[in-house]
Structures are given as structure tokens and as C-alpha cells.
Amino acid sequence: MVVTRDALAFILALFVSELHNVEQRAITKRDIINPASCGFPNLPRTRRLIPQTTSRIIGGIETEPFIWPWMTYIEIIDGLFCSGFCGGSLISPQWVLTAAHCVYTSGLRHCPYRKRLPTEFTVHFAVHDVQNKLLNPGYANRTVAEIIDHPQFSRDRFTDYLRNDLALLRLSSPVTYSQDIGPICLPADTEIVDDRTKCKVAGWGDTIGDPAIFQSSRKLQEVDLDYMSTPACRTSSWYSFPITDDMICATAKNKDTCGGDSGGPLACNFTVNGREVWRQVGIVSFGSSYCGNNVHYPGVYTNLGKYYDWIRDTTNLALDCAKFGCEQYCSQLDRRYDPTCLCMEGYVLDQNGRNCTDINECGVNNGGCEDVCINEEGGYRCACFPSRVLSNDGLRCADNITIHCPSPPKPQNGNVTCKENPPFTPGAICDQECLPGFESTDDPVLECNEHGIWEQGTISCRDKNECLVYNGGCDQDCFNTIGGVECGCLATGFTLQPDGKTCKDTEPPYFSQCPSEITARASAGEKEAVVDLSNNVAYADNVNARLISGTRPGPRTFEIGVHVVTFIVTDDSGNTAQCNVTVVIQDKEKPTIRNCPGPITKQVEQGRKVLVTWNDLGISDNSGHFSIVDNIPDGQLFPVGVYWARFTVTDGSGNTNTCSFRVKVKHRNHASCPELRSPANGKIECSYWGFRKYCYFHCNSGYTSPVVGQFFVCSPQGDWKPSTSIPDCT
Structure with missing residues (x-):
């Protein structure tokens, strides 16, 4: 039996809402995914508002209070029979992510199936003990202004099989980030999580794992589970329904989520810019009703990496370089993450993260100049008092009537070459050029004049956007960087190759339907049966897949016995998948x-x-x-x-x-004939032949008879044939 991870038993309205006035602030569009502001746990503190106990989720432990600042307790109040609760995760000040089945009623007795109203929800933040929420000074709550479940969410109400199980809750007003309240990062790419990676899931759900008994936890529990990718779960699980691309799994021996944990985040730890960051890769969706009882029935989670674009478009919380407003340079190697603004050398990024301010190099030790420091946009230069000339090092000044030009300044992102060696006398010529990836429209020639000053000035080398010409040589996506270009592969299943430009499809096709065995009976009076594999074998791929080995799925005749049919499919990149189907034709007809x-x-x-x-x-x-x-x-x-x-x-x-x-x-019963009379002057000899008695007689020497040599046979009627008497010998 498969069940959703929301409460398995009806939850009475036992929850008291503790309303707090909370500080509001404006929503910024960087809150959702900026690695610098999401995914950081609230590390253990010396204060202990709530002592830790040994209560369990299914095989888990009680969390350090308030350590997961994105964890939300979603309370649902809807009368006596339809109330309940779910978990959720904070992804921005005004958006909470949860499971789609949490925003629908159970459809059980006294609770008809329908989508819930926003007024039935209260979202609680910085909660550890659900019965003592106010113990934490950082506690806050919000009502829900809008519910947006995924447009392709589906639920089989008889088996609780779920597809596209995620929903967004827009809060009535933003929450303020604090030590105990903060967002979790969304996944950059689920495939970077290796199978069996230890990830965490938390919730206040059932701690027993028996569908006949529901016992939720007062205090937040957490458990470490082994991550299972979609292919790994599809291969090892025993579920009768298909594990599709919108699902991932997690399991461990005697450990699992259970009823009431629905909607909570499955989070994995990543290293970003040298710091550990937690990203949410899944949402608790459904699993076995006997939670944690069998690793072959793992917990099933919504594969969050498949829905990043939908979340971004629905919440409108992410930007691209065209809209981000960088003053100088913009870098966005992955469009699923906000851009980063960069400044040229000699500039520093403002606190707003977009504008660049010139650095006043002269403000520190006079820029290293002996006499005068002159600050310029993006740099500085040294000058000398009257009657003094600048030395070749460009810093010191000397009393010398001989006029020389200092070493020519090297342009930012460029080089300079001179036709003569220093000292540079008036009339000396130097040429400037930009480094690869940069370009300039300025006059590149420097000439030393009679005053010891280089005329024309230093050229300005600006970044060249190589992506405008042949897409920068990139196979798919091109990202312009300072002085170069970086290629990327945003198509699902493609990986950037070692040449740094080519994208290759590395995701193999898969069989969405591959039964291990198909059984059929031979037709009456026949030694064979026709089996149609077209309804039993199906395959797909992220790009294109075709059958290269095995009979094309369709009607086929099989004789009585066991047959193994192998199907191999490949895509255009040579990735393959194999399906072995055992066809058993049974003979139930007796000879x-x-x-x-x-x-x-x-x-x-x-x-x-x-x-x-x-x-x-x-x-x-x-x-x-x-x-x-x-x-x-x-x-x-x-x-x-x-x-x-x-x-x-x-x-x-x-x-x-x-x-x-x-x-x-x-x-055999023989007929009885009377004894034959022996003839005078003769003798009878009798015997049996077959089933009959026969007699033969002969005369004594010197005598004869007309019937000498004739046989007499006892007939079935009891008389002798041919005669009943034998004549005498004369």
C-alpha cells in the first residue's frame, strides 16, 4: 500500500495560533537563490530554550532547536475531520514551498475531496515544539494570501500515486530574515548529487510507522537518508507504479519519513565559494504505509530540479543580465541563478551590488608617488613638482634638466611595446595593444614629447563580447566573461565536454515500461499464442531514442515455452538502454x-x-x-x-x-462328444488340436476299411464329424 506523507489519521483541531506582530520589509529579487544569502543553517548556540530528547521520526533524532531556519510548520484548520498539518520550506520572504497534495483534502469519510482555501492555512516560522511556539523570541507566523499548485499535479485517490507534487504558498506579508528565519537554496542541478549521498529531511510527522497507529511528534525530528537518483530508484524499488523523471527517492535501513512529514524539504549539503550551503533537492511526497520497514520501498520525493523554471516564473524572483542593471560587467554562468556584477580594475562594487565606484588610490600613502598623486577614472598617475621630472619607475621625481619620459603606462587589460629601450627621450614611440578578448577604438600610439610626457594617453581596453560572433564557438549557451567566454549546456541531460565548447548528450534513454515477465495461454488446439508487446514496452529519451536491437514492440507469435525478448534502444549520442522481457506461453490443454x-x-x-x-x-x-x-x-x-x-x-x-x-x-469351455466305438479289427487314437478333440483310427494288419485315414472331429454341437460311428475293418 502506498500513502501520501500527510497525516494518516484525522487530526483534531488541537493547535493554538500564537499571533505575533512581525517587522515587514520589501521583497528583493535576490532572496530566492543567491548562494550568499540562502542555505545557511543556524549553527548550535549556547542557549537552549528546549532540551533535546531521544524522540524519533522513523529512525531519526530530535533536531538542535531552530537549526534549520527555512523549516516551516503549516497548520491547516478545517473543522473536526479535515484539519491537519504539513511541512514546508521558506524560499523567499513571501513564498513557501510545500507538496501539492497538502493543499487538497484527503477525500476520506466526512472530508470530501477538494482544493483547500487560503484562509484555512497558517504558516509558522522558527518553531521547534509545536505546542510551545512562543518559547522562541524569534517566532513568527503568517496567513496565506494565495495557493498555486503545479498545473500538472495529479493524484490517484485509490493508490495515492502522485505526479508533479509541489505547490507555492504566497504569504499575506513578507517575513523578516533573522537568526532563526532564513531561506533555503533551490537546486542548481539534481544530477550533481551522487547516489548514496547523505541528505537530511525533517518534520513533525508520525514516529511509529504503523498505518493503524498515528503518533506525531511535538518536536522537530531529523533523519539522514541515502539519496537515490531517478534511475537508481527506478531500478531498485519494488513499487508497482513507474518512477518518473519528476521523482527521486531516499532511504536507509529502518529510517524514513512518514505521515505528517509531507511537504518538508529533502536537503543536501554543497560547497559554494568555500562555504557549506544547503540546497533543497526534493519535497516529501509519498511512500510505503509501513514507513522505513523495507529499503525496497523508499520514500518518494518531488524532483525539485525539474521545476526550477516553473518556480522562478511563478514567483518572478529571478533576473537575467539584461534586467539586472550592472553598471560595468555582468556574469551569469547559470541562468537559474541571479547574475553577479563585476567591476574593472581600479573600481569597487557598491553595496547595492550593481554600481562601480572609482577607487581613490591616492588616498593611501599618496598612491606611492613621491611628489604629486593624480587620481583618474580606473587608476591614477604620479606627477612632479616644477623643475622635477618623473623617474622611469613612474613614482619618484628627480632634479634633472635632461628630459626623459617615464616608462609608458601599461593599459588596463593590455600591453605596451616600445621601439627603443629606456631612457625614453623626446620623440620615442611606443605602441599599445589590448589583450585577447578586449578591444579599443583609441589611438594606440604613444609619443614622448619635449616636456617628458607621453602624448595621446593610455588606451581604454573594453571587454569584447565574443558571444555575438558565431556564439563564441559554443555548442549551446555562450556566457561572456571579462576577457573571454565560457560555454554552458542548459539542455537537459547534456554535459560540457573537455574542449570547453561542445555539449554532449550523456543521459541515456530509459524504458518507462519494461515488465520482467508476460504470461499468456496458448490458443485452444494450437501450440502458440499471439502476444502484443506494444502495450507493455515503452521507452523515451531526453532527445530522441530509436530501437536498434530486438523485435519492434507489437503483436508477435510465440510457441509454448519460455522466451526472452531483448530490446535495446539508443539515442543520437550512442547512449543505450536495455529491456529484457520474459514471455511465458502456458499450455493448459490436456492431450x-x-x-x-x-x-x-x-x-x-x-x-x-x-x-x-x-x-x-x-x-x-x-x-x-x-x-x-x-x-x-x-x-x-x-x-x-x-x-x-x-x-x-x-x-x-x-x-x-x-x-x-x-x-x-x-x-474356453469345450463341447463334450460321446466316446467313439472302436471298430472291429481296428484301433482308435485321439488327441487335441487347438480347442478341439480329434480322433484317427487304423485297421489291424490284414484288414481294411473304406474310411481308413479319415479324421473324426468333435464339433461344438457335441457330435462327431463327419460321422458319429466308425465302420468295422474287414
Whole structure:
């Protein structure tokens, strides 16, 4: 049985709402995903408002109070039978992420299925003990102004099988970030999480794991689970329904989420710019009703990486370089994250993160100049008092009537080459050029004049946008950087190759339907059956997949027995997937015996056997293969007695049929004839031949008879043939 992770039992309205006045502030569009402001836990503090206990989620422990500042307790008040609670995560000051099934009623008795109203929700922040929320001075709560569930959310109300299970709650007013309240980062790419990576999930849900008993936790629990990617979950889980791309899993022995944990975040730890940051990769969705009882029934989570664009577009909380407003340079290597503004050398980024202010190098140690420091946009230069000239190092001044120009200044992001070696006398020429990736429209020639000053001035090298020409040589996405270009692959399943430009599809196709076994019965009277695989085998890919091995799915004839059909599909990049389907054609039809004889009776002489025959039994089987076992005597010779002749016919599938008939053999009853009179002057000699008695007579020497040499036979009627008397010999 599969159940959602919301409360398995009806929750009475036992919750008291503690309303606080909270400070409001304006929403900034950087709050949702900026790694510098999301995903940081509230590290353990010396204060302990609530002592830690050993209460468990399913195999978990009580959390350090308020350590996860994004964790929200979503209270649902809807009468006696429809109230409940879910978990959620704060992703910006006015948006909370939860499971879509949390915003619908259960549809059970006394609670008809419907979408809930925003007025039924209260979201609590900085909560550890749900019955003592006010113990934390940082506690806050908000009502809900709007509920937006994913437009493709679906739920099978009989099996609780969920698809696209996520929803956004827009709060009535923003919350203020504090030590105990802060957002979690959304995932950059779920595929960067390796299978079996330890991730955390927290909630106030069931701690028993028995569907007959529901016991939620007062205090927030957490548990470490092993992350399972979509392919890994699809391979190892025993669920009867498909694990689709919008799902990931997590499991550990005797550890799991359970009823009441729905909507809570599955978070994994990443290192960003040398700091550990927590990103939410999943939302608690559904799983086995016996939570944590079997690792082959892992908890199923909404795969959050598949919905980043929908969250961004729905909340309107992310920007691109065109709209971000950087004064000088803008970098956005991943469009799913806010841009970062950069400044040229000699400038510093303002606190607003967008504008650049010139650095006054002269303000520190006079810029290193001996006499005069002159600040310029993006740099500075040294000058000398009257009657002094600048030395070649560009810093010191000397009393020298010989006019020399200092070493020519090196342009920012460029180089300078001179036609003569220093010292540079008036008339010396130097050429300036920009580094690769930069360009300038200024006059690149410097000339030393009679006053020891380089004329024309230093050129300005500006970043060249290589992405405007042939997409910077990038296969897919091109990101202009200072002095260069970086390529990226934003198409799902593509990975940037070592050449730094080419994107290759590395995501193999998969079989969304691949039954391990299909069983069918042979047609009546036939040794085969037609099985249509088109409704049982299906495959897909992020780009394009085609069948390269195995019969194309469709109707196919199989003989009785076991057959393994292998399907191999590939995409344009050579990634492959294989599906092995065992087709079992069962033979349930027993062999046929058309001519089973009736009882047979034979007679035989005493001490002898009789040959018993019968017509062909007419044995056949739809498979064409069978064996016969009988108890017939050798040569079909039966002695006197009553026998049950039995023929047992068995086909290759073990189906049997039997023909039995009685064979009775009895002694033959001979006819009795009167004794023949011996002839005068002669003698009779008698014997048996077959079943009859016969006699032969002959005359004494010197005598004869007209019938000498004739046989007399006892007939079945009891008289002698051809005569009942023998004439005398004369």
C-alpha cells in the first residue's frame, strides 16, 4: 500500500495560533537563490530554550532547536475531520514551498475531496515544539494570501500515486530574515548529487510507522537518508507504479519519513565559494504505509530540479543580465541563478551590488608617488613638482634638466611595446595593444614629447563580447566573461565536454515500461499464442531514442515455452538502454484420446495366453509433443484373469489424459462328444488340436476299411464329424 506523507489519521483541531506582530520589509529579487544569502543553517548556540530528547521520526533524532531556519510548520484548520498539518520550506520572504497534495483534502469519510482555501492555512516560522511556539523570541507566523499548485499535479485517490507534487504558498506579508528565519537554496542541478549521498529531511510527522497507529511528534525530528537518483530508484524499488523523471527517492535501513512529514524539504549539503550551503533537492511526497520497514520501498520525493523554471516564473524572483542593471560587467554562468556584477580594475562594487565606484588610490600613502598623486577614472598617475621630472619607475621625481619620459603606462587589460629601450627621450614611440578578448577604438600610439610626457594617453581596453560572433564557438549557451567566454549546456541531460565548447548528450534513454515477465495461454488446439508487446514496452529519451536491437514492440507469435525478448534502444549520442522481457506461453490443454476402447472379453485354453488387440487410440496434443505410459503386457498377450489396461498421456507442460478399459480373459469351455466305438479289427487314437478333440483310427494288419485315414472331429454341437460311428475293418 502506498500513502501520501500527510497525516494518516484525522487530526483534531488541537493547535493554538500564537499571533505575533512581525517587522515587514520589501521583497528583493535576490532572496530566492543567491548562494550568499540562502542555505545557511543556524549553527548550535549556547542557549537552549528546549532540551533535546531521544524522540524519533522513523529512525531519526530530535533536531538542535531552530537549526534549520527555512523549516516551516503549516497548520491547516478545517473543522473536526479535515484539519491537519504539513511541512514546508521558506524560499523567499513571501513564498513557501510545500507538496501539492497538502493543499487538497484527503477525500476520506466526512472530508470530501477538494482544493483547500487560503484562509484555512497558517504558516509558522522558527518553531521547534509545536505546542510551545512562543518559547522562541524569534517566532513568527503568517496567513496565506494565495495557493498555486503545479498545473500538472495529479493524484490517484485509490493508490495515492502522485505526479508533479509541489505547490507555492504566497504569504499575506513578507517575513523578516533573522537568526532563526532564513531561506533555503533551490537546486542548481539534481544530477550533481551522487547516489548514496547523505541528505537530511525533517518534520513533525508520525514516529511509529504503523498505518493503524498515528503518533506525531511535538518536536522537530531529523533523519539522514541515502539519496537515490531517478534511475537508481527506478531500478531498485519494488513499487508497482513507474518512477518518473519528476521523482527521486531516499532511504536507509529502518529510517524514513512518514505521515505528517509531507511537504518538508529533502536537503543536501554543497560547497559554494568555500562555504557549506544547503540546497533543497526534493519535497516529501509519498511512500510505503509501513514507513522505513523495507529499503525496497523508499520514500518518494518531488524532483525539485525539474521545476526550477516553473518556480522562478511563478514567483518572478529571478533576473537575467539584461534586467539586472550592472553598471560595468555582468556574469551569469547559470541562468537559474541571479547574475553577479563585476567591476574593472581600479573600481569597487557598491553595496547595492550593481554600481562601480572609482577607487581613490591616492588616498593611501599618496598612491606611492613621491611628489604629486593624480587620481583618474580606473587608476591614477604620479606627477612632479616644477623643475622635477618623473623617474622611469613612474613614482619618484628627480632634479634633472635632461628630459626623459617615464616608462609608458601599461593599459588596463593590455600591453605596451616600445621601439627603443629606456631612457625614453623626446620623440620615442611606443605602441599599445589590448589583450585577447578586449578591444579599443583609441589611438594606440604613444609619443614622448619635449616636456617628458607621453602624448595621446593610455588606451581604454573594453571587454569584447565574443558571444555575438558565431556564439563564441559554443555548442549551446555562450556566457561572456571579462576577457573571454565560457560555454554552458542548459539542455537537459547534456554535459560540457573537455574542449570547453561542445555539449554532449550523456543521459541515456530509459524504458518507462519494461515488465520482467508476460504470461499468456496458448490458443485452444494450437501450440502458440499471439502476444502484443506494444502495450507493455515503452521507452523515451531526453532527445530522441530509436530501437536498434530486438523485435519492434507489437503483436508477435510465440510457441509454448519460455522466451526472452531483448530490446535495446539508443539515442543520437550512442547512449543505450536495455529491456529484457520474459514471455511465458502456458499450455493448459490436456492431450486428446479420441478412441478409448470399451470392455474386451477373450477366451483361452488352460495354461495359455491370448493376443488382445484394439483399434488405434487416436492420441494427439496441441503442442505436438507428448509421451505415453501404459501397463500393457509384452506383445499384448494376456493370461486368464481381469485386467484394467491404462494409457497415460503427458505433454511437455505436464498436462495429462488417461484411457482405461477392462480386459477379461477366461477359460474356453469345450463341447463334450460321446466316446467313439472302436471298430472291429481296428484301433482308435485321439488327441487335441487347438480347442478341439480329434480322433484317427487304423485297421489291424490284414484288414481294411473304406474310411481308413479319415479324421473324426468333435464339433461344438457335441457330435462327431463327419460321422458319429466308425465302420468295422474287414
